[in-house]
Amino acid sequence: MATSEEHPKHLIRTLLHSLREYKRESLLAPAFVMVESILEIVIPTIMAQLIDQGVSGGSMPAIWKFGLILLGCAVVSLFAGFMSGRYAAIGSSGFAKNLRHDLFEKVQSFSFTNIDRFSTGSIITRLTTDVTNIQFAFQMIIRVAVRAPMMVIVAWIFSFRISHSISMVFLVIIPILGVALTGLALSVHPIFEKVFHTYDHLNNIVDENLQGIRVVKSYDREEHEDRKFGRVSQRIFRLYCRAEHVMAFNWPILNTCVYGAMLIISWMGTKQIVASHNNPMLGLTTGDLTALVTYAMQILMSLNMVSMIVVMVVISRADAERICQVLNEVSTVRDNSHPITKVPNGSIKFNDVTFRYSEGSERPVLEDINLDIKSGKTIGIVGGTGSSKSSLVQLIPRLYDVSSGSLEVGGHDVRDYDLVALRDAVAMVLQKNVLFTGTIAENIRWGNPDATDEDVVRVCKLAQADGFIREFPKGYDTYIEEGGSNVSGGQRQRLCIARALLKKPQILILDDSTSAVDTKTDKLIRNAFSTEIPDTTKIIIAQRLASVQESDEIIVMEEGKILDHGTHDELLKTCEEYRSIYESQTKNQGKGDDDDERSNNDYEEQQRAECYC
Known part of the structure; x- marks a missing residue:
């Protein structure tokens, strides 16, 4: 039986085997995400040109020129976003469908010895809750996990072109946030493992109760069954509360980084704009500061998305391990290389x-x-x-x-x-x-x-x-x-x-x-x-x-x-x-x-x- 501490690469390789005919959709989704992300990064630069050359420069032709470019970029970005969402939905739903099929087919191939290793409730949980969590995580990965890192990197490059000093703020904020989120993930992962094992127990109790409902009623044991169910349900509640108490630090840490970065950027940007009145070569323009603020929001919101991915991956890691335990289970009863295909008699x-x-x-x-x-x-x-x-x-x-x-x-x-x-x-x-x-x-x-x-x-x-x-x-x-x-x-x-x-x-x-x-x-x-x-x-x-x-x-x-x-x-x-x-x-x-x-x-x-x- 597979252990619960499988290497992530092995988990991913095992799960992706179920992708099969949905590889195309799963590749097209991030491709459209890349197009959408690039356009969203280009738009602030075009906006800066519109402000500096059109609004501040008083040039109506420049306003029309950059305005139409902005409109075109927005339309293409909207289309790319729609297509990425469509393909991500098809790819993730198809992946989940194949994963459920592979799990069920694997269970059908088990000998009684293999089946004895997994309870009925545990198999049901893996086929339902675990696969659903994997589906959501996969959809976020092929969309958000592609978009967020790309937005962070490219937006930082564009901000670096505008102001070297201000762009360095991000290089300080990103590692701080990364270390904090990693620490939260490591802390909460063992709790979610316990949650899903407890879900198995809960499903077993429900299955046992429904199978023996006539016996329960004939012996008037409804209250006993209620208490038994309540104890397990309460344990799930306590475990989830422990996990949420840890993950509750996610938003305060993220908001601290976001608003701290915005304050620093605003302070540094304002100083450079004031300096530009004395020497235009040394400071920022109003359009540049607008672009920098937009890039800052893009970077920090992308980090917010990363934090959401981290939470989802932490949860789905436990699901992936449990699913792979079934997929990697080797049946104790297998055909040999050249089996006999006809039974001659009943001796x-x-x-x-x-x-x-x-x-x-x-x-x-x-x-x-x-x-x-x-x-x-x-x-x-x-x-x-x-x-x-x-x-x-x-x-x-x-x-x-x-x-x-x-x-x-x-x-x-x-x-x-x-x-x-x-x-x-x-x-x-x-x-x-x-x-x-x-x-x-x-x-x-x-x-x-x-x-x-x-x-x-x-x-x-x-x-x-x-x-x-x-x-x-x-x-x-x-x-x-x-x-x-x-x-x-x-x-x-x-x-x-x-x-x-x-x-x-x-x-x-x-x-x-x-x-x-x-x-x-x-x-x-x-x-x-x-x-x-x-x-x-x-x-x-x-x-x-x-x-x-x-x-x-x-x-x-x-x-x-x-x-x-x-x-x-x-x-x-x-x-x-x-x-x-x-x-x-x-x-x-x-x-x-x-x-x-x-x-x-x-x-x-x-x-x-x-x-x-």
Whole structure:
């Protein structure tokens, strides 16, 4: 992971990679700024000529001549200013668009190991607030950062031509202001770093609260959540106040330099004008003093712009570091140079596999895993909470990579496959079922965007979802709200199973994915698997033994290790842990088929009642 103290050149090089098709606009903006700046610097000199030759000299032709030149310069300067603003807006907005795209694309390429290093709130902050700050800073740089230094340098040269002594005032003021602004920047940068880290925490709290809003309300914990949010918000307030207390010195320092310079220039200029009455060769004219005052204002206002840039760059430096942390993050799961592009079958083999979520973990999550699963077999996995059942199956599509040993799919190490090809051959229905905003049909087609309506209906029938879908007023066009919040847990599970089946995978993994459906529906789904996809390797993780009882082989896991494996009958004889689970789940049964049927019907009614489409 990139550090927060990256070299500025490296930060700039990484960020500018996202400029791409907006390089032209980003170069035209400062070019027009240069034209605008040159004309603004020339105008005071022309004004001085108009005053000295036209007004003071009483020459009407000179007034017309220099007046028209001034008008032409003003019009061209106005046009250049408009074009620079237009191109700067296009360049900065396009740069921000590409930067967001690159960040999002990078996150999509991450393995679960990479994603675990960044919180959800942190990634959201980087995609929104951080990119927006970079956009504003970039726009100021291609306009103001070009204009301000150029105005300072050229205006000082022009003022030097008018009066050597007065122009030296600027050479004293500029370093003083520069040192002061640099000191402020160095002081406030660490504070802004803390601000953005605290923003990450704030976004995490909001995300967690909204995800669990039903739990918050059911436990009447709104006040607790308000206090938690308030504490973090208050911390951001205090940090911003600390930063503003430091940056508050910016304007007093700037105004002191500006008004001090104006007083000195006025005093020195007045003395030289008085001296010019005795010896015109030694003093200034009224036009010269007017030009000098204008140049002084241009120089000092440019320094004011520089101070604004300094503040913006200080803020955006922390943003740039955080963005580059994501852009420079190297995915732990990558294709090799010549990947295999087709998975021949659904066989799976674990060879002495050990897995850790991070290299620094003392205790492995999985240890000494050896499994040989033939293609087309149905495998059940059971075990207590924390036995690493989910971690085991997440290695198959390379959501994580093994720490040691090897994992083979179709007779080849998973690390030799093209990632797209491997994951296209594996369908997973995870513990946390996720649906996306859109219609039911659109959600199902995540499994295959080119699937026909008949294909969608077929897999929904297999997943026992077609019945409740047709009860909705709009059927398959029913709109799913964010996260599938307007369907029940059991309905959400069946829709996710249908989505996975539409992929026609060679390996189907169900990670406790029928826990919210009744036993009758669970059995119908499993029967559909055996008849409709007999050649697909099926791995079923379940807490309910009835869901895996008919599997070709059942694996019992405990604390990241395989405790035992075999058929249901074999494990009842050989595995005490399995027998204990079986007895605890079956000792209260015996009400009879009628009661079971009535219980299943009641469950279905409850599921339908939970839906409020």
